Amino acid sequence: xxxxxxxxxxxxxxxxxxxxxxxxxxxxxxxxxxxxxxxxxxxxxxxxxxxxxxxxxxxxxxxxxxxxxxxxxxxxxxxxxxxxxxxxxxxxxxxxxxxxxxxxxxxxxxxxxxxxxxxxxxxxxxxxxxxxxxxxxxxxxxxxx
Amino acid sequence: xxxxxxxxxxxxxxxxxxxxxxxxxxxxxxxxxxxxxxxxxxxxxxxxxxxxxxxxxxxxxxxxxxxxxxxxxxxxxxxxxxxxxxxxxxxxxxxxxxxxxxxxxxxxxxxxxxxxxxxxxxxxxxxxxxxxxxxxxxxxxxxxxxxxxxxxxxxxxxxxxxxxxxxxxxxxxxxxxxxxxxxxxxxxxxxxxxxxxxxxxxxxxxxxxxxxx
Numbered sequence: 001x002x003x004x005x006x007x008x009x010x011x012x013x014x015x016x017x018x019x020x021x022x023x024x025x026x027x028x029x030x031x032x033x034x035x036x037x038x039x040x041x042x043x044x045x046x047x048x049x050x051x052x053x054x055x056x057x058x059x060x061x062x063x064x065x066x067x068x069x070x071x072x073x074x075x076x077x078x079x080x081x082x083x084x085x086x087x088x089x090x091x092x093x094x095x096x097x098x099x100x101x102x103x104x105x106x107x108x109x110x111x112x113x114x115x116x117x118x119x120x121x122x123x124x125x126x127x128x129x130x131x132x133x134x135x136x137x138x139x140x141x142x143x144x145x
Numbered sequence: 146x147x148x149x150x151x152x153x154x155x156x157x158x159x160x161x162x163x164x165x166x167x168x169x170x171x172x173x174x175x176x177x178x179x180x181x182x183x184x185x186x187x188x189x190x191x192x193x194x195x196x197x198x199x200x201x202x203x204x205x206x207x208x209x210x211x212x213x214x215x216x217x218x219x220x221x222x223x224x225x226x227x228x229x230x231x232x233x234x235x236x237x238x239x240x241x242x243x244x245x246x247x248x249x250x251x252x253x254x255x256x257x258x259x260x261x262x263x264x265x266x267x268x269x270x271x272x273x274x275x276x277x278x279x280x281x282x283x284x285x286x287x288x289x290x291x292x293x294x295x296x297x298x299x300x301x302x303x304x305x306x307x308x309x310x311x312x313x314x315x316x317x318x319x320x321x322x323x324x325x326x327x328x329x330x331x332x333x334x335x336x337x338x339x340x341x342x343x344x345x346x347x348x349x350x351x352x353x354x355x356x357x358x
Contacts, residue, residue, distance in 0.1 A: 025247035025284055025358075045284040061245035065358045067288070067328075069250045075242035089290065089330030090303070102183065104242040108249060109198070126182045126220055127204040134198020135190040136211070137239045142183045 021085040022048035022066040026073065030057030053081045056103065068094060070110030070120070078103025083123075087112050099123040105138045107131070185220040187211065188235050193249075250288075250358035251278050254338075255313065257351040260296070262305075262312035265348075272320060278357045279322065287322065287357055289313045289329045292336060294350035295343045299333060307331025313353045 024031075024046045031042040034053040040046075042054070048064050056062055056078045063073040068087040074080050079101040087094035092115035098105075100122065109131050112119040120131040124140050185204075191197045191214040202209040202218040204225050209218035215230045236243065253275055255268035279285045291310035293302040310329035318324050339349045 023284065023286060025282075026245045028245065061241050063245045063247040065247045065250065065286075069288070069356055069358060071247045071249060071358075073242050073245035073247070075239070075245065089288070089328075090332055091335065092332075104239055106239060106242045106246050108192070108246070124183075124185050124187075126185055127187065127202050127218070129187060130201040130203070132199035132201070134200060135192050136200045137186075137188050137190060137235065137242065139186040139238070140183050141185075143181045 020047040020067065021050055021082065021087070022064045024048060024062060025065050025071075026061070026063030028061050029059035029076070031055070031060045031062040048082065050082060050085045053079060055079050066096070066110060068092070068096070068110035068112045070096065070108060070113070072098075072105060072107045074100075074106075075104035078105065080105060091115075094119055096120040097123070100138055100140050101125065102140045102142050104140075106135075107137075108135045109133055181223055182220065184222070186217055186238075187219075188215055188217040188230055188239075190214065190235070247358070248282060250356040253278075253355040253357070255353050255355065256348060257309055257353075259346060259348070259351060260305075262309045264313075264316070272316060275317070275355060275357060276320060276322075282357065285326060285357060287317065287327045287355060289317070289327060290354045290356075291329070291331045292338070292350060292352050292354065293334050294347040295334050295337070295341055295345050297344075303331050303333035305331075306333045309351075309353050313355065317355075 024042050024044055027042050027044055032055045033040045033042050033048065034055055035049065042062060054062060054074055056074055056076055058076050061073065061075050065071045081099040083099055084095055084097040092111050094112035096112060096119060107122065109120055113131055113133050117132045118130060122129045122131065122138065124138060187200060187202050189197060189200050189211040197212060197214050199210060199212040202211065204220060207225050209227045211218060215232055215235055217228050217230045219226055219228055253271055255271050256265045257263060258265060289310045291306035293306045310331055314327045314329050317327055337350050338352060339347050341347050
């Protein structure tokens, strides 16, 4: 009983910072995070949350490191939505769904993919990518560009 | 007489004539704009250790399994295909994006004296390397994950591993790392570095893993 209570306390403590899913580690040119209808200029060290959308201008690029040690970056003219993210640092279970609407993306998958190979999915307008522990790049070019 | 017959024929003809359909408004469809989907390219890269993982691309009914370095799945002009690209063309095409990719997290392993949250003497020396690594990064943060061997119950090991992580956080704060940059987790006996049966005293499993990222 005592252990269970203590465990609950630890779980609660973990939950306090579970909202931060990642952190901006690189930002050059125009970089924004769209959060609840607001467009915030992204700065180094700024937390990235679930449901944020990372947007770069024509001269922008940005890099993010996530709590499961996955890292990603976007190049100029990109829109990347972090649709779902959760990671349990005790069990390493989690899920990571991101969607590249346009632009370029580079990804190095992290610990949750090692734990469960179906944990990470990246979507583009026409495709869905399942990620089995790897590094990859994606480009989406809108017609006329 | 002839006039009468002709008159009757005209009348009959009028009766049997096809009814003239009421005039319809002809809708001319606007010239159809074919909305072509955006072009897409997905490429698998080898990791720095030379290993290449797998990306499975599902596009409509198609499924492309990319598991060789620079294997790519492409959608161009509505045509979907698998192609092999070269290192050079991928690095060039994604140069700015790859330049922005944050350094991969670096991991350090430190070991504990059995059943305690005391570091072994060798591991105390490792702390200096962690400081050096921190200086390499523009906005460093640290994840400290504690682990145990399989001696004792799962719940007790969850607690011990969390204590080890917290103790380590204390060391890191002592050597000058701000507390807000450090997160901790206890993984208990879930991730044995050296797989063993239950209740095995294994020093290499009594460790903390520190990710500098």
